Amino acid sequence: MDSHDRTATTGHAQPDTTDTTLRVNGKPHTLAVDHRRVLLDLLREDLGLTGAKKGCDHGQCGACTVLVDGRRVNSCLLLAVTLDGAEVTTVEGLAGDGEDLHPLQRAFLDRDAFQCGYCTPGQLCSALGVLAEAAAGHPSHVTDPATPSGAPVPLTREEIRERLSGNLCRCGAYPRIADAVEDVM
Amino acid sequence: MKPFAYVRAGSVEEATDAFAARPGARYLGGGTNLVDLMKLGVETPAALIDVTRLPLDGVEELPDGGLRVGATVRNSDLAAHPVVRDRYPALSQALLAGASGQLRNAATTGGNLLQRTRCPYFQDVTKPCNKREPGTGCGALEGVHRDHAVLGHSERCIATHPSDMAVALAALDARVELRGPEGARSVPAADFHRLPGTRPEKDTEIHPGELITSVLLPAATGGLPSRYRKARDRASYAFALASVAAVLHCGNGVVERVGLAFGGLAHRPWRARRAEDALIGAAPTAAAFEHAVDLELAAAEPLRDNAYKVPLARRLALDVLGRLAPAAQL
Numbered sequence: 001m002d003s004h005d006r007t008a009t010t011g012h013a014q015p016d017t018t019d020t021t022l023r024v025n026g027k028p029h030t031l032a033v034d035h036r037r038v039l040l041d042l043l044r045e046d047l048g049l050t051g052a053k054k055g056c057d058h059g060q061c062g063a064c065t066v067l068v069d070g071r072r073v074n075s076c077l078l079l080a081v082t083l084d085g086a087e088v089t090t091v092e093g094l095a096g097d098g099e100d101l102h103p104l105q106r107a108f109l110d111r112d113a114f115q116c117g118y119c120t121p122g123q124l125c126s127a128l129g130v131l132a133e134a135a136a137g138h139p140s141h142v143t144d145p146a147t148p149s150g151a152p153v154p155l156t157r158e159e160i161r162e163r164l165s166g167n168l169c170r171c172g173a174y175p176r177i178a179d180a181v182e183d184v185m
Numbered sequence: 186m187k188p189f190a191y192v193r194a195g196s197v198e199e200a201t202d203a204f205a206a207r208p209g210a211r212y213l214g215g216g217t218n219l220v221d222l223m224k225l226g227v228e229t230p231a232a233l234i235d236v237t238r239l240p241l242d243g244v245e246e247l248p249d250g251g252l253r254v255g256a257t258v259r260n261s262d263l264a265a266h267p268v269v270r271d272r273y274p275a276l277s278q279a280l281l282a283g284a285s286g287q288l289r290n291a292a293t294t295g296g297n298l299l300q301r302t303r304c305p306y307f308q309d310v311t312k313p314c315n316k317r318e319p320g321t322g323c324g325a326l327e328g329v330h331r332d333h334a335v336l337g338h339s340e341r342c343i344a345t346h347p348s349d350m351a352v353a354l355a356a357l358d359a360r361v362e363l364r365g366p367e368g369a370r371s372v373p374a375a376d377f378h379r380l381p382g383t384r385p386e387k388d389t390e391i392h393p394g395e396l397i398t399s400v401l402l403p404a405a406t407g408g409l410p411s412r413y414r415k416a417r418d419r420a421s422y423a424f425a426l427a428s429v430a431a432v433l434h435c436g437n438g439v440v441e442r443v444g445l446a447f448g449g450l451a452h453r454p455w456r457a458r459r460a461e462d463a464l465i466g467a468a469p470t471a472a473a474f475e476h477a478v479d480l481e482l483a484a485a486e487p488l489r490d491n492a493y494k495v496p497l498a499r500r501l502a503l504d505v506l507g508r509l510a511p512a513a514q515l
Contacts, residue, residue, distance in 0.1 A: 016188040016189070016190075018191055035188065035189055035190070035191045035233070036186040036188065036189070036223075038220065057224065058221050058224065059217055059221060059287075059288060062285065062287060065287055071261075071290045072286060072287050072290060073290050073291050074217070074287045074288065074291070077216055077217050077221060077288075078216065078220070078291065079191075079213070079216060079220060079233075081191050082191075082193075082213070082216070082235050082237065084193075126286065129286060129287070129290070130286065133261070133286065136265075137265065138261060138264070138265040139264065139265060139270065139277065139281060140281055140286075141278075141281040141282050141421065143281075145270070145274055145277075145278070149265075149266075149267035149270050149271065150267060161421075162420075162421050163286055164286075165285060165286075165420070165421035165422040166284070166285020166286055166287045166288065166422055167285075
């Protein structure tokens, strides 16, 4: 068992921080993480990466979506201390080497797939997760059950809408968000 | 959120030992419900025992044809598992009908079973709630209860269990496998969750310190036609107003095996034993299904604002059973 009983310097009787190493957008960070710290707050407050947004802070809006070890998750509900050794990708890390923007970011601009933009980083990270999940053959609620297991699932408009349902856009830019995702398939 | 100790367990034994050594501990799975409840002040654990790195992340095909699902298998991976999709389709469909892609990527099999009700009075520490704080009363009884129970509720609690997965497990005769200070045991999934009675603070039959290690899907329901259907307020990403899981096997012109369970209607997945008893040996006709489902739902006691759930659940059940039945007999 890993021991995490090191008492922090705050004088609490209970241990309340644990040294944790995360790779964020390819760069390693080791921090004494307060056990209460969720990944979203660590990114925004400790690392200054304010791309991931705090919308509801309860896993209901998707604005905080990032990729952890390549999978999309709500960073507001993930305790950072649980992620020792994980690879985190935020909207700031989507563009590849030598790119200004990831093709999906370019598609969002081309399609004007937002109004206020607050949900956009979460939509982008979520959509990248969707593309990977569909390519790996993960079904969704609207996938025909007869679709063979493991075969890539074609991302119809209905599939995109269902798979992105965990990302709310209060401006209602959904049609153009779906257009942008279709552009990069 | 109150400060808490954090322990990352490397084995089941380490996890149960760590739990026993720390009063007020909670096991942490994907955290999609527990961390939220900690933010809300509903849960204030002294320690979290992180079980997500235990070697319980596999899905194993058993020699007898059953399937053992490790407690830390993520909901998205379980829904996509080829054997689950092929042999237990109602389970895959139920998982995919729940939450969002992000939440399914984090949520575990064990954690899904142990998630708490989303009753707004339970989640608001300024409101009375017998489940959160026994003896304070039930705010929902005379309050906002459109989403609440119509079957098996009590004066003390009218909450519903929120899981879709658990409804499919109940219909499929799955078992929940547990390990605790007193050793290993297993409980039928349909009996794992409780009715509220006079002790609504107790959601399940789990003993203090016990850890869910796996869920066992039996060979007997593997490969039989099964389905899940859910009604909700929006097309996706919402809890069930009512849902139905069913497995149906017909032979020689009659129903030979049936498992039927409702979600969104009660404090636990509601296994419809009366309806099943009425169907066994009967021809799988629309009239037989109507008779059986009506027998079951005759026990419903709707509240002021949720009587709509009874006809909704009835139609869902008739649709699901009708689709599972051999077409020639309907």
